[in-house]
Amino acid sequence: xxxxxxxxxxxxAIGSTCAFPFGANDLYGQQEHxxxxxxxxxxxxxxxxxxxxxxxxxxxxxxxxxxxxIPPTDTPGAAAAGVPEYIDNVLTNNSDxxxxxxxxxxxxxxxxSELHKKRFVELxxxxxxxxxxxxxxxxxxxxxxxIGALFFRMIKSMTADGYYxxxxxxVQELGYKGNTVLAxxxxxxxxxxx
Amino acid sequence: MATKIYDVVVxxxxxxxxxxxxxxxxxxxxxxxxxxxxKIDTRTAxxxxxxxxxxxxxxxxxxxxxxxxxxSERSRGLGGKSMTWNxxxxxxxxxxxxxxxxxxxxxxWPIDYQDLAPFYDKIExxxxxxxxxxxxxxxxxGVFLPPVPMKCSDMIVKRGAAKLGVKVIHVRKxxxxxxxxxxxxxxxxxxxxxxxxVVAKYNSYDVHMRPALASGHLTLLPNSIVRxxxxxNENRVTGVRFLNRETRxxxxxxxxxxxxxxxxxxxxxxxxxxxxxRYPHGLANSSGELGRNFIPHFTGGVExxxxxxxxxxxxxxxxxxxxxxxPSFMHNRKRDFARSFGMQFGYQNRRSVGWARSLPGFxxxxxxxxxxxxxxxxVFSPYGExxxxxxxxxxxxxxxxxxxxxxxxxxxxxxxxNDQRIFREMTRWSREILEAAGAEFLSEDPHPATNHELGxxxxxxxxxxxxxxxDCRAHxxxxxxxxxxxxxxxxxEKNPTHTIMALAARTADHIADRxxxxxx
Numbered sequence: 001x002x003x004x005x006x007x008x009x010x011x012x013a014i015g016s017t018c019a020f021p022f023g024a025n026d027l028y029g030q031q032e033h034x035x036x037x038x039x040x041x042x043x044x045x046x047x048x049x050x051x052x053x054x055x056x057x058x059x060x061x062x063x064x065x066x067x068x069x070i071p072p073t074d075t076p077g078a079a080a081a082g083v084p085e086y087i088d089n090v091l092t093n094n095s096d097x098x099x100x101x102x103x104x105x106x107x108x109x110x111x112x113s114e115l116h117k118k119r120f121v122e123l124x125x126x127x128x129x130x131x132x133x134x135x136x137x138x139x140x141x142x143x144x145x146x147i148g149a150l151f152f153r154m155i156k157s158m159t160a161d162g163y164y165x166x167x168x169x170x171v172q173e174l175g176y177k178g179n180t181v182l183a184x185x186x187x188x189x190x191x192x193x194x
Numbered sequence: 195m196a197t198k199i200y201d202v203v204v205x206x207x208x209x210x211x212x213x214x215x216x217x218x219x220x221x222x223x224x225x226x227x228x229x230x231x232x233k234i235d236t237r238t239a240x241x242x243x244x245x246x247x248x249x250x251x252x253x254x255x256x257x258x259x260x261x262x263x264x265x266s267e268r269s270r271g272l273g274g275k276s277m278t279w280n281x282x283x284x285x286x287x288x289x290x291x292x293x294x295x296x297x298x299x300x301x302x303w304p305i306d307y308q309d310l311a312p313f314y315d316k317i318e319x320x321x322x323x324x325x326x327x328x329x330x331x332x333x334x335x336g337v338f339l340p341p342v343p344m345k346c347s348d349m350i351v352k353r354g355a356a357k358l359g360v361k362v363i364h365v366r367k368x369x370x371x372x373x374x375x376x377x378x379x380x381x382x383x384x385x386x387x388x389x390x391x392v393v394a395k396y397n398s399y400d401v402h403m404r405p406a407l408a409s410g411h412l413t414l415l416p417n418s419i420v421r422x423x424x425x426x427n428e429n430r431v432t433g434v435r436f437l438n439r440e441t442r443x444x445x446x447x448x449x450x451x452x453x454x455x456x457x458x459x460x461x462x463x464x465x466x467x468x469x470x471x472r473y474p475h476g477l478a479n480s481s482g483e484l485g486r487n488f489i490p491h492f493t494g495g496v497e498x499x500x501x502x503x504x505x506x507x508x509x510x511x512x513x514x515x516x517x518x519x520x521p522s523f524m525h526n527r528k529r530d531f532a533r534s535f536g537m538q539f540g541y542q543n544r545r546s547v548g549w550a551r552s553l554p555g556f557x558x559x560x561x562x563x564x565x566x567x568x569x570x571x572x573v574f575s576p577y578g579e580x581x582x583x584x585x586x587x588x589x590x591x592x593x594x595x596x597x598x599x600x601x602x603x604x605x606x607x608x609x610x611x612n613d614q615r616i617f618r619e620m621t622r623w624s625r626e627i628l629e630a631a632g633a634e635f636l637s638e639d640p641h642p643a644t645n646h647e648l649g650x651x652x653x654x655x656x657x658x659x660x661x662x663x664x665d666c667r668a669h670x671x672x673x674x675x676x677x678x679x680x681x682x683x684x685x686x687e688k689n690p691t692h693t694i695m696a697l698a699a700r701t702a703d704h705i706a707d708r709x710x711x712x713x714x
Binding site for chain 1: 346383
């Protein structure tokens with residue numbers, strides 16, 4: 001049986017201050033937001049995308065890290081779900097987080113070149129994961145005091161936000177079934193709960 | 195042509211203004227509703243069936259592209275907040291009206307449950323409130339449509355709560371579980387607070403005002419942002435001055451009686467803005483109490499994953515958001531605070547997955563852990579009753595005018611010792627119940643947050659300590675009324691709108707009777 005102590009580990013992982021443009025609970029427009037939200041074209045095939053905030057090499061790195069955070073499995077990973085486009089959109093519209101992102105990307109490539117004399121995207125998957133793992137651990141322990149950890153917390157949050165609000169993440173991966181017309185609410189059909 | 199003088203001018207068109215004006219019009223009273231925002235068609239204006247991936251920034255905005263509405267507190271639109279409310283509808287009980295007499299703190303209402311009971315009946319018959327007859331002394335039953343079945347998560351919480359002797363009941367909502375001649379039944383698309391596109395959920399425009407237009411006694415004046423209530427040398431209000439929302443042109447609407455129904459804080463702000471030689475500190479403020487006794491509800495939150503649901507396939511269980519409720523139980527138990535709390539839970543829909551970023555790790559394992567937990571995610575939101583204190587009030591910020599050049603309303607909230615005790619206790623109880631139900635804990639709000647704004651125009655018997663009397667009429671001005679959450683002398687822990695609507699129906703009767711007798 002799980003103890004209170006186990007569960008509190010997860011609470012600790014969240015940290016109290018977030019360097020994100022919006023809190024997790026604000027994401028889906030439950031409040032009165034007044035952003036000029038353009039309707040995205042729902043596209044069956046994704047057109048080539050030119051990032052507005054990221055340079056081409058930066059965008060490669062971002063796309064790779066997003067896919068390491070949420071990889072393709074029997075459902076699409078972050079990159080195929082359009083997460084890099086989403087992250088570019090967030091960065092374009094939130095100048096206050098741009099520096100953390102730029103500094104973090106520079107730090108990642110520095111680290112790669114110090115250890116392996118290559119850019120991050122040129123490393124093997126194992127080497128890439130080896131660079132990210134300590135950053136992720138620091139975030140999970142709520143020790144977010146380095147450029148790398150700040151960067152990882154930001155990109156992980158944006159990847160999770162972007163992925164689980166995408167068609168691939170919300171519908172294919174999580175199996176979202178709502179937003180339908182039901183003649184009557186069926187109630188709980190688990191025999192052990194009803 | 196002489197300017198028309200209405201019998202009654204109502205400022206605001208939400209649950210209160212909508213109810214009141216429809217009830218007056220039906221009795222043959224000529225009434226004008228002055229609303230700051232535009233007319234809104236709930237069938238086409240909102241993003242009821244939108245998904246986050248329909249938008250590049252993944253924010254589902256309130257209005258569809260190019261549709262006006264919900265611009266500011268002073269200009270939401272016809273129907274006001276009833277367009278986007280969650281429709282929870284409780285009757286207050288004797289304990290809620292007489293809290294001071296019962297536990298010695300805060301303030302009593304000058305009216306009691308029996309005074310409002312017939313009007314709760316009336317509203318429930320008109321609107322269609324679904325709910326179960328639970329026979330609870332503290333949560334009076336009413337005239338209900340059948341309740342909506344509980345979700346699996348509700349059943350799991352109910353079982354956990356039962357181990358601690360705590361009851362879980364069906365929620366009661368002003369949403370139709372059965373169709374009427376004019377409204378369909380709810381179809382459980384799960385996005386009530388985005389605006390209901392079929393009017394299964396009550397909104398004051400479609401359910402109250404629109405049908406009342408047929409009487410010929412109701413005039414709707416949208417796009418008119420009221421900036422002042424006009425008072426004569428004879429100490430009577432004669433109407434209101436407004437700014438056109440689009441052209442900024444000034445205008446006036448005249449009436450024999452004026453009712454403010456602007457959703458608590460904006461009614462207070464409008465009175466504070468209406469300064470005159472007789473009322474230099476705001477209209478109807480000879481007591482100096484206007485804006486004081488601001489007592490919004492406070493809420494907390496505990497986020498968990500119900501272990502029984504983790505790892506199961508996702509089901510279509512958004513329903514009409516929350517289907518169950520934990521009514522107050524502490525008022526009958528030994529405790530070290532006055533008043534009590536109740537608990538809403540599960541009113542987030544499954545389009546919100548903001549918690550995913552908080553799970554540890556990354557990679558395949560992380561992806562799996564999000565998927566496994568998705569069906570089990572649950573937010574517990576207890577609501578507590580705040581006691582009035584000197585540091586909690588509403589005033590105006592003249593240094594920061596809004597887009598119309600009017601001072602912004604400013605809220606000051608300071609938590610007293612009793613409030614903090616309730617907050618700690620309601621958070622602790624949330625944890626206990628969820629633990630008993632079998633939960634993995636994700637997060638917990640460390641501080642209270644406000645919701646359901648109440649107080650500021652306190653109702654009372656004594657003109658020195660209150661702003662309006664038991665009929666919602668200003669002590670200072672014979673033909674001025676305030677009918678919304680601002681008049682609540684004590685807040686209860688129960689969602690307030692149903693009581694606001696019952697008060698509006700009661701005040702409509704009172705005003706119509708007075709007009710008939712020629713007293714107004």
